[in-house]
Amino acid sequence: MINSYTNITSTPGGFRKLICKDSLLTLFNCKQDSRYQDIWSHHNYILYVLEGRKIWHTAHRSYDLREGTCVFVKKGGAIVEQFFDTDFCFFLFFIPDDFICDVLNKRSRPVPRVWGETEPIIAVESSATIMTYFQSMYPYFIDGNEPDPSLLELKFRELVMALADQRNEALLSYFCALMNEPQIVSVQRVMEQNFCFNLRLEEFARLSSRSLSAFKRDFEKLYGISPGKWLMEKRLSHSLHLLTNMGRNVAEAAFESGFESYSHFSRSFRKRFGHPPTAMKQLAIMNVTASVA
Structure with missing residues (x-):
């Protein structure tokens, strides 16, 4: 999977980005790539859609993000589905746990x-305060000058404060x-x-703010x-x-279950359920057909 934060910070050009203290990152972008992208981030991020549409698919549900949508996305993974009938333009703010705290x-x-x-993605009301905040950020992206890092940090603090004042129960x-x-x-x-x-296990450990050894110990x-x-077991059941x-x-x-290859999935599935996935799929279709008849 692509670590979206690492990918953005290590890729020059393509979009306007502002970085403060190596962990606070905001960007403005209208670029689109492939139809589906599996991404993850070890930082939370806030996304505000200016134009276009994308769907964030998570383990338990999907989130359709369109013009005017503002969401808080918890650190972790997602499969992002893109549509190419219009550009997808957005503001994106990566904000680490320790900064929020x-x-x-x-x-x-x-x-x-x-x-x-709480769900992996939390809707944020596009209130006057939030809208005014994003409008205030726009000049920093169209102006060629880099804002002072201390000013940028204040803008991140302002955003977190504004979110906390929304009385959004899920976010709180x-x-x-x-x-x-x-x-x-x-x-x-x-x-x-x-x-x-x-x-990878190292990435689950990072999402849990632990070393790999501490993660394994606490997990067991x-x-x-x-x-x-x-x-x-969870991936096969899913x-x-x-x-x-x-x-x-x-x-x-x-x-969509996290398997690296079709062959690995097929072998593991047959070992767990006693039948290849194609046979289980066909059996499910037959059962549906029989119930309808």
Whole structure:
């Protein structure tokens, strides 16, 4: 998978980007590449769509992002589906966990404590405050001059403050989790929301803010098995669901379940379920046909 943050920072040209302190990055872009891209990021990001359409596919649901949409995307993976009938123009702000926590801990008013499960992508209301913020950022992209890093940092702080003031329960719940969540819970959240993406264990560890050895230790404490075995079982169960309930073909099920190759998927699937994926797909079709008849 492509690490979108690393890819952007290491690729010259193509779009206007502003970087502060090696971790805060914002860009303005209208470039499109292939129809589907599997991406991940070890930083959260905020995306505001100016024009066009893309669909972010996650483990449990899809998010259709169009003109005027603003979302907060939690660090992790996604399959992005692109449409080429119009350019996709957007603002993108990468914001690390520790920066969010630092800003919120320095607020004059504490962040309201809200607890609950949150989706990988959280909708942000396009309020007057948020719209005015993005309008204020536009001149920095069309002006050839680089803003002072301290000014850019202030603009990032302003964005986080504005989001916290929205009283968005889902977003506040995630912010509370970042500031107060037990480390073992963060491992569970990362795994449950990203198991179907072709990420290496080192990348899951990075998403969990751990070394690889600490990640493996905490994972086995939480689940009682190794992360490799757990991932294989989750991905195979997900692929079976896609084949038999969601109408995916074998290649799509393999790709959307995080398998690196069709051959690896087919071998693993047959070993787990006793039949090749093509046979399970055909059986599901026959069952549907029989029930209709």
